[in-house]
Amino acid sequence: MLDTSTDTRMQRSRGAAKVRLGPRGLVDLAQSGSAKAMLPRVTAGRPEIVFLNTAGGLASGDRLDYRIELTAGAQALATTQTAERAYRAEGGPARVTLHLQVGKGGWLDWLPQETILFNGAALQRDTVVELATGAGCLLLEPIVLGRIAMGEDLRRLHLIDRRIVRQAGRVIHHDALTLDDAALSRLSHPSMLGNARAMATLALIAPHAPDLLEPARAALDEPGVTGAASAPPGRLILRLLAADGWPLRRQINRLLRVLRPDPLPRIWQV
Incomplete structure (x- = not known):
């Protein structure tokens, strides 16, 4: 007999990956579920950590946890293998947590x-x-609203995206973005995103960060991208808006060459 009940439980993905690095390399690696961490061999720049969600994206109720611990004196670059996709959700939100600890x-x-x-x-x-x-x-967070190449227009969305940086236990940077259905109806207003559907925030947290304000502003010259930079004490904050993800990526690349001495992540398609 066919089961005609409407109580259908969808399979949810769970993933957790943790990497611990010291000045001489890998100290510990743990991974489970859909979360993976790779450490490709690099010949220049800082050691690289590449995270991957093998579930192929985030759906309602999924859980993903990435953790990095750098011991005293250690340096690293961490990225993701590809763009992360958040799919249409029929229930509760997907939840992603990132814990980044630097000695x-x-x-x-x-x-x-x-x-x-x-x-x-x-x-x-x-x-x-x-x-x-x-x-x-140095923290980057790029977001693209909808599948732009397919002409997708977002009508429903629930996004809560929070970033907190503490130093020696004290909050020194707190940035948050919330978008919902009501906000989407106002996004095209000139005081909000206008025609932009791609955005990014770059935050450099270091004593020398304000010294890079003018070089960063000089690099904000990618056609089709609007950007602004500010330099509170111990920080440099850049915000970018673009109609499409590709010019946004080009602008990010230019800024990273100003803000950091090392090559771009090898996994990036540039």
Whole structure:
């Protein structure tokens, strides 16, 4: 007999990956479920960590947890293998947590590829960075609203995206973005996104960060991208808007060459 009940339980993905690095290389690696971490061999620049969600995207109720721990003096670049996709959700949001810990005198570049939000997506993401004394970081978060190449127009969305940076236990940077159905109806207003459907934030957290304000502003010259930069004490914050993800990526690449001495992540398609 066919089961005609309407109580259908969808399969959910769970994934967790943790990487611990010291100045001399890998200390510990743990991974489970759909989350994987790879450490490709590099010949120039900082050691690289590449995270991968083998589920192919985020759906309602999925859970993904990435963790990085750099011991004192360690440096690394961390990225994602490809763009993350948040699909239409019929239930609760997908939840992504990132815990990034940098020991004394260490440095982390967190440079993920873009997150693409499909119509009806529901995503809650929390990024928490713990910096020890003398540690610093560079944080990137690019977001694309809809499958632009397919002409997708977002009508429904639930996004909560929070980033908190603490140094020696004190909050020194807190950035949050919330988008819902009501906000989507106002996004085209000139005071909000206008015609932009791709956005990114870059945050450099270090004592020397304000010194790079003018070079960063000079690099904001990619056609089709609107950008602004500010330099509160110990930080440099850049915000970018574009109609499409490709010019946004080109602008990000230009800025990264100003903000950091090392090559771009090898996994990126540039």
